[in-house]
Amino acid sequence: MAATSRGTAPEPPDVRPRLTVLSGPSGVGKSTVVAHMRKVHPEVWLSVSATTRKPRPGERDGVQYHFVADDEFDKLIANGELLEWAEFAGNRYGTPRRAVLQRLEAGEPVLLEIDLQGARLVRESMPEAQLVFLAPPSWDELVRRLTGRGTEPPEVIERRLEAAKVELAAESEFDTTLVNTSVEDVARELLALMQVV
Numbered sequence: 001m002a003a004t005s006r007g008t009a010p011e012p013p014d015v016r017p018r019l020t021v022l023s024g025p026s027g028v029g030k031s032t033v034v035a036h037m038r039k040v041h042p043e044v045w046l047s048v049s050a051t052t053r054k055p056r057p058g059e060r061d062g063v064q065y066h067f068v069a070d071d072e073f074d075k076l077i078a079n080g081e082l083l084e085w086a087e088f089a090g091n092r093y094g095t096p097r098r099a100v101l102q103r104l105e106a107g108e109p110v111l112l113e114i115d116l117q118g119a120r121l122v123r124e125s126m127p128e129a130q131l132v133f134l135a136p137p138s139w140d141e142l143v144r145r146l147t148g149r150g151t152e153p154p155e156v157i158e159r160r161l162e163a164a165k166v167e168l169a170a171e172s173e174f175d176t177t178l179v180n181t182s183v184e185d186v187a188r189e190l191l192a193l194m195q196v197v
């Protein structure tokens with residue numbers, strides 16, 4: 001043992017709020033869980049992504065997403081303004097870098113709700129992030145939820161179900177799996193993982 005380390009106190013536990021990444025197949029209930037969590041704990045900060053997807057009815061710019069044109073998204077990438085980005089089912093999605101880093105530096109927990117490719121990129125650039133996988137109770141229930149939401153035409157649902165198969169196969173890459181049977185239970189478990197409660 002090196003002399004300099006003798007008698008030194010053990011490292012204090014790492015109490016820095018961590019970056020938490022929530023991922024899971026389209027239709028599993030990520031947005032529903034996050035909306036419930038924010039209703040119960042409005043102080044929890046959720047990153048608002050930029051996307052080239054068109055808004056769904058009821059979605060507002062700057063709330064669910066920053067809805068941007070293709071060339072604007074190109075600029076965000078070129079200027080290094082995205083922490084990560086990915087193409088998902090024909091649209092691009094990315095996490096604005098500055099806002100996330102500012103919150104983490106201010107000591108606040110941060111939640112990203114992003115796809116599998118984005119989760120992998122975050123793991124590479126920020127290995128201290130915790131990756132949480134939201135799983136459906138069953139494949140049939142996932143199909144029911146995605147179809148029942150009624151926001152996408154059949155060909156888009158088909159594309160998202162193809163992506164879902166890939167996402168489900170990657171569950172073991174995540175630190176924790178939460179099965180979305182009850183929105184309230186999952187939201188509570190997620191808050192506990194984020195050390196909010």
Ligand SMILES: Nc1nc2c(ncn2[C@@H]2O[C@H](COP(=O)(O)OP(=O)(O)O)[C@@H](O)[C@H]2O)c(=O)[nH]1
Pocket residue numbers: 023024025026027030031049050053084085086088093094095096113114115116117118119
């Ligand atoms: N990589 C990445 N994925 C994102 C980002 N924002 C949203 N996503 C993911 O993109 C996918 C499609 O999102 P969306 O079109 O809103 O559909 P929904 O999640 O099925 O309601 C989901 O898996 C989201 O988690 C982001 O900033 N980066």
Ligand SMILES: Nc1ncnc2c1ncn2[C@@H]1O[C@H](COP(=O)(O)OP(=O)(O)O)[C@@H](O)[C@H]1O
Pocket residue numbers: 024025026027028029030031032033145146148149180181182183
């Ligand atoms: N625990 C749950 N039980 C039943 N239905 C759910 C549950 N969680 C979400 N849903 C429903 O499933 C559909 C997809 O949820 P959504 O939050 O849009 O998924 P995602 O954001 O993962 O694509 C919505 O119609 C939502 O109301």
